[in-house]
Amino acid sequence: MLTLIRKYFYGDYGEIENGAPPAPPSREWPLWEVFIRSKQGLDHKHVGSLHATDAAMAIENARDVYTRRMEGVSIWVVESRHIHASNPDEAEALYDPANDKIYRHPTFYQLPDELKYM
């Protein structure tokens, strides 16, 4: 089981474990993460992953796998090994600086109800 969980996959935090992911042990096609812009004006959103040998193939495969019903107007793909993510075990420390600053929210300020347009 240990060997299984050493593999790098999306959301894994390769950097923390020191450097680039190891070369794939098999002749498996590399894994790519797919991001789709569902309509003009919206952000690209992660939808899943797939295997392809290069970016062009990844985009074509993403079209077939993730946009069979016009779910997108634009596709981004990035090889999974290039994704770096924050470590969930350190979430508390990482987000600590924002934790006690409720004055950053508009509701922090008590103003008269009669005050309009604010």
Add this chain to the structure above:
Amino acid sequence: MDTTMLFAQFQKKIDQDIKIEPQDWMPDEYRKTLIRQISQHAHSEVVGMLPEGNWITRAPSLRRKAILLAKVQDEAGHGLYLYSAAETLGITRDEMYQQLHSGKAKYSSIFNYPTISWADMGAIGWLVDGAAIMNQVPLSRCSYGPYARAMVRICKEESFHQRQGFEILLTLSKGTKAQRKICQDAINRWWWPSLMMFGPTDNDSPHTAQSMLWKIKRFTNDELRQKFVDVCAEQVKFLGMTLPDKDLKWNEERQHYDFGPINWEEFWNVVKGNGPCNKERLATRVQAWEDGAWVRDAALAYEEKKAVRQYRYDAENENTKMPVS
């Protein structure tokens, strides 16, 4: 941090309906259960293409053919969503294929039955996809994020599968005597195997309790099966057909349909590999994998060649490149 605490934190998250994501700590058993369930689910989608693929070239009209093609393509897509969800747990795609091809991993037994008439395309859509939807809707609230998200996408698409199936049967049910006959015949053959799709009864399903505690499963096999029977017993009336169960009867007290005993001997027999099409299905999959080997190798070789060329080109042009400003 010792593992007791990790276990406690994990269960607390589950109890609060906070999703578990790939990088989060999870018990080995949770990981193993999910890998097994998601990969089997993926295999089922992929093998599920075969009984229907059988009818693509023989669909009765261009409309039906286009629909069937789209449906089979969806099954392939569902397999891919699920394989990629399983991969987030640390198993590789090749390992999963290996498990399927060696016979180690199971897939839904329903696909080991033959599709001998066009009406089977209707019955599969209505009953098999219907049973799948009944199973999958609660899975889209499963505690593991990537699995739940894959299920949301799948459920959206399955609805078309079931409706096109029912439409096939509805058309046949209004047709000639021969068409009505194949319609009823298909329902007769697919009904019981569809009920078996929900798995063994709760008493014989040892993993259910743990899976429910982990919110991988939200309902027991028997609960879902009952729901399915209740729905189908009403739907079949629109077809003017019957379900092949003489014990099927509305029970006013339970507010459910009673139904006859399931032939579990047949179920276990098919699970063990002795169904009508087990060997054929697996052989077709293995052959497709082997026949595709040169394509996989060629694509990799092409990519490697391009990488080498790019490297040489970069090396040669290092000195002549315009500085980036």
